[in-house]
Amino acid sequence: MKTLQAVRGMNDILPADSALWQYFERTVADLLTGYGYQQIRLPIVEPTELFKRSIGEVTDIVEKEMYTFDDRNGDSLTLRPEGTAGCVRAMLQHGLLGSGVGQKVWYTGPMFRHERPQKGRYRQFHQVGVETFNLTGPDIDAELIALSWRLWQRLGISDAVKLELNSLGTSADRARYRDDLVTYLKARFEQLDEDSQRRLASNPLRILDSKNETTQALLVDAPKLADYLNDEARAHFTELRALLDAIGIPYQINPRLVRGLDYYGLTVFEWVTDQLGAQGTVCAGGRYDGLVEQLGGKAAPAVGFAMGIERLLLLIETLGKVPAELARQVDVYLVTLGEAAVTAGLRLAEQLRDRLPGLRLVVHAGGGSFKSQFKKADKSGALYALVLGENEVAEQQIGLKPLRTEEEQENLSWQDLPARLAQII
Template identity: 55%
Template sequence: MAQKIQSVKGMNDLLPVEQKDFKLTAAFWQAFEDVVGRWAKSYGYSQIRTPIVEQTGLFVRSIGEETDVVGKEMYTFSDSNDSLSLSLRPEGTASCLRAVVEHNLLYNSPQKLWYMGPMFRRERPQKGRYRQFHQVGIEALGFEGPDIDAEIIAMSADLWDKLGIRGYLTLEINSLGNRKERAAHRAALVDYLTRYEDKLDDDSKRRLKTNPLRVLDSKNPDLQEICNAAPRLVDYLGEESQAHYRCFKTMLDGLDIKYVENPRLVRGLDYYNQTVFEWTTDKLGAQATVCGGGRYDGLIEELGGKPAASIGFAMGIERLLLLVHEYGSLKADAAPDVYVIHQGDGADLQAMKYAQALRAAGFDVMQHSGCQSLKAQMKKADASGARFALIVAQSELESGSATLKDLQGMHGQQTVAAADLINTLQQWKSA
C-alpha cells in the first residue's frame, strides 16, 4: 500500500465534519462568509479579489524590509522563466492597494473595498495561527477625516454583534502620529532603550536596530517594566495629530463604543500612522488579537499612486471563528430540506424528477443513491438532518402520488398528488 501524503503542517483542510484538532467545518465557514458579504455590502463596500502571488518587492516596499513578516515569515521563490522574485501574500492590504494604483481606481472618487482570502506566513503553527490562514479586510481609501476612523470601528463592532461575540472583545486604540512625530519619538526611544540594551532579549536587541517601536510590543514579562517606562509616542504628537485623535475618541464616545487607550499599541507593519486599533480577547490563550488595523495615509504614494488618505483593518478568520464557535451565535446548517427515498422498479428515476422540481422551487434536496431497504434509507434520512422525507414507491407511480414525512413529527406522514408536492412542502416548511 502506498504511503499516505499528508497536508503541510499549519495548513488545514476544511471538512464537512469537525476534526479532532481543527473544529471549524466548511459549513460553519460558509455561514460566516454569508454574514460578511451582507455586512460589507450594508456599509457600501465593494469586493475586490487579488492574486495570491505578488512580486516580492510589493511587500518589501509596503510592509517594510526589516519587519518580521518580510524578514522571516514570507514564502518567497524565483520564477523559473525570468528569475523574478515572487512571494505568497502574507497580508491583504498591499495587494489591494497595488490593484488600486495599477487600475487607477481612485481617479474619480474614493473607494470602499473589502476582500477575503488565504494569506501565508512561515511561522510556528499554534491555536488560531496557521501558515495558511485567511483574512477579511476592509479598506477605505481617499477619506481624510476622523469620521471614517470611527465608522470602521463601528462597522467592526456591528459584525461582533451579528456573530454574538461583542461581549468577549475589548477595543484598544492609540495614535502613532505623522512621520515627523514618529521620527522624533523613535530617536528618544532608541536613546532610552540603548541604556537597557544589556537587559533586552535577543529579539528586542534585533528590533532596537531595525524597528525599535516594535520593542514596546514585546510579550516578554521580564521587559514589561522597561517598556512601561519608555517614552510614549502620544507625548510627541503635534496639535493636528492630537486634534484628529481627540475627534476620533469623541465620536467613539458618541457611538457608545467602549475602548481602552494603549500607548504601547504599535501594530506590526511599518506603514501605519495616526489611528491604530486592535480588538482583543482573553478567550484564545496567547493569541489575543482578533482584528486590527489603522491609518496608512502614505502607503498609496509609496506604491506609485497619488497621495490619498487611507484606513483599514483585517481580521484572521480562523482565530475569529474559534471564538465564534465557542461563544457566539452563528449557526451553520448544512442539512438538506428534503431527503428523497425510492423503493421498487422505476421509482429511482421518478424520485430524481421530483428532486429536480423541488430544487427548482428553492429546496435543498439530497437524493438517496443506490438500492437499499426502506428502513436503511430512512436511517440515512434521519442522519442527514433533513426536516422532511419524500418517499417514492413503485406502487404510487401509476397514481402519480408520493409520500411526505415530517421527520420532526409536526405534520406526520401523508400521501399527496405529485402536483401538490411543492405546495405542501412549502406550507410545512413555513409552519
C-alpha cells in the same frame, strides 16, 4: 505507499466545517454591501518587492516569515502574507485613485506566513480585509470601527471583544519619538529580551509590543508616544474618540499599540478577546496615508483593517454562538424504490426546486432497499423523508415521513406536496 499529508500549518476545511465558514462569509458580505463597500479579488502571488517596499525589509514578516521563490523567468515572487499591499497595488495599476473619489473595497482569501502553527494561528490562514482610499477625516476611521462593531453584534460575540485604540502620529512624530525611545532603551540594553535587542537597531517601536514581562516592566518609565504627537495628529485622534463616544462604542487607549507593519500612521486599533488564550487579536487595522506614495502613486489617504477568519470562527464556537440551523444541512431526503420511482423522483425533485428555491433536498442515489435508504436519510439529519415507490408513482402520490418526531407519515398528491413543504420547512 506512504499516505500524503497536508503541509504543516496548512489545513483542510472539511464539509462538516464549511457551513460555519459560509455563514460567516455571508454575514460579512451582507454587512459590507450595506455600508457601500465593493468586493475586489486579488492574486495570491505578488512580486516580492511589493512586500519589501510596503511592510518593510526589517520586519519579522519580510525577514523570517514569507514564502518567497523564483519563478521560471527568475522573478522573485511571494505568497501574499497580508492583503493591504496587494490591494494598493491593484488600485494604482488600474487607475482607481487618480480621480480623488473615495473608494471603499473589501476582499477575502488565504494569506501565508511561515510561523509556528498553534491553535488559531496557521501558516495558511484566511482574512477579510476592508480598505478605503481618498478619505481623509477621522469619520471614515470611525465608520470602519463601527461596521466591525456591528459585525460582532450580528455574530453574537460583541460581549467577548474589546476595542484598543492608539495614535502613532505622523512619520515626523514617530522619528522624534524613536530617537528618544532608542536612547532610553540603549541605556538598559542588557535587560531587554533577545528579540527586543535585535529590534532596537531595526524596528524599535515593535519593542512596545513585546510580550516579555521584563521588557514590559522597563517600558513603564519609557517615553510615551502620545507626548510627541503634533497638533494635527492630536486633533485627529481627539475627534475620532468623540465620534466613537457619540456612537456609543466603548474603547480603551493602549499607548503601546503599534501594529506590526511599517506603513501605519495616525489611527491604529485592535479588537481583542481574552477567550482564545495568547492569540487574542481577532481584527486589527489603522490609517496608512503614506503607503500609496511609497508604492509609486500620488499621495492618497487610506485606512483599513483585516480580521482573521480562523480566530473569529474559533471564538464563535468557544462562545457557543454557532447558529443552530447550521447543524442541519438537509431538510428533506427523497428515497425511491424501483426504476419508475427513480425516474419520477428525479423529475419531482427538480419541480420542487423550481417551486421552493430555498429547500435543501437530497435525492438518494446508488439504489438499495428502503431500510438502507432510511438509515442514510436519518444520518443526513433531514427533518423529513419523501417516500416514493412504484405504487406511489402509479397513483401520483408520495409519502411524507417525519424523521425527528413520532408523527405519522402523510400521503400527499404530487400537486399538494410543494405547498405542504412550504408550511413545515
